[in-house]
Amino acid sequence: MTHEHDLTCQNIIENLNAYIDGELDDVLCTEIEAHIQSCPDCRIVVNTLKKTIELCKNADSETSLPAETRHRLFAKLNLEDYDKKD
Amino acid sequence: MNENTETFELEALQKRDRAVFAQVLDQNSDRIYRLGLKMLGNVQDAEDILQETFIKAFNNIDQFEGRSKISTWLYRIAVNESLMLLRKRKGNTIQLDAPLETDEGDLIPRQIVDWCCLPEKELMNTETRDHIQEAVKTLSDANRAAFILRDVEGLSTQETAEALDISESAVKVRLMRARMQLREELTAFFAGKMIKETL
Structure with a gap:
């Protein structure tokens, strides 16, 4: 990794979570973005980390409770009369 | 979600x-x-x-x-x-508030491969979904819980801390470890695909 700005690549790793979650103050955020612009390795780490989170979230987005499992849940709790039928 | x-x-x-x-x-x-x-x-x-x-x-x-x-x-x-x-x-004890491991080695990116450029159909097909599910299983139980609540279910850091009964700083450390480990897993997976494509 290159070291052309005040921040080192190690600084980027230390602040990576907060940067991705938008929890950093504007000054540090700008410095990190400047570093990322000039450091291809850090840019790849940031981009692939963001993409990893996005893919993991999307991989699960279609999971919902199967109808049979839902019926058994309502029955277990003696709430059959409130169970929406298919 | x-x-x-x-x-x-x-x-x-x-x-x-x-x-x-x-x-x-x-x-x-x-x-x-x-x-x-x-x-x-x-x-x-x-x-x-x-x-x-x-x-x-x-x-x-x-x-x-x-x-x-x-x-x-x-x-x-x-x-x-x-x-x-x-x-x-x-047959052992899993404690969410157990001391965090001190090895920082797992936070250092090892593989630098830009796989974001792969087409969407490669990034999100059945094979990739299966691989992601397996990769999530490899996380430690405590890190997996933090990752699922924060990144998959979309809870805030504070809500995740409340749900796990740990501090917000502990959530952040566990989340970082989980994210970096998953990034390494997916990088190895997609790098393999990119090599196959060039052969």
Whole structure:
């Protein structure tokens, strides 16, 4: 990794979570973005980390409770009369 | 995935109003099922966790004071139930508030490959989905719980900390470890695909 700005690549790793979650103050955020612009390795780490989170979230987005499992849940709790039928 | 509309009457819930119980089930059963599926990796265990969570919640509804969202309270029960089941299987103790490992080596990126340029159909097909599910299973139980709640279910850091009964700083460390480990797993997976394509 290159070291052309005040921040080192190690600084980027230390602040990576907060940067991705938008929890950093504007000054540090700008410095990190400047570093990322000039450091291809850090840019790849940031981009692939963001993409990893996005893919993991999307991989699960279609999971919902199967109808049979839902019926058994309502029955277990003696709430059959409130169970929406298919 | 953010089903955070909590519309029920707390007082009626605490008086064990069945209609309100049913409403809470309707609003939260999908998310608790997903959590069980991700924590335990199979549908039978996920269903057991789902049922146990709501049985415990409704039996102890007087302990819910409405200071947090009911979904956060349910997540907390579900995570504890999941960990108890995993503990039984592994025959050891899993503590979410156990001291964090001091090895920082797992936070250093090892593989630098730009796979973001791959076409969307490569990034999200059945094979990739299966690989992601397997990769999530390789996380430690404590890191997996933090990752699922924060990144998959979309809870805030504070809500995740409440659900896991750990500090916000501990959530952040666990989340970072989980994210970096998953990034390494996916990088190895996609790098392999990119090499195959060039052959």
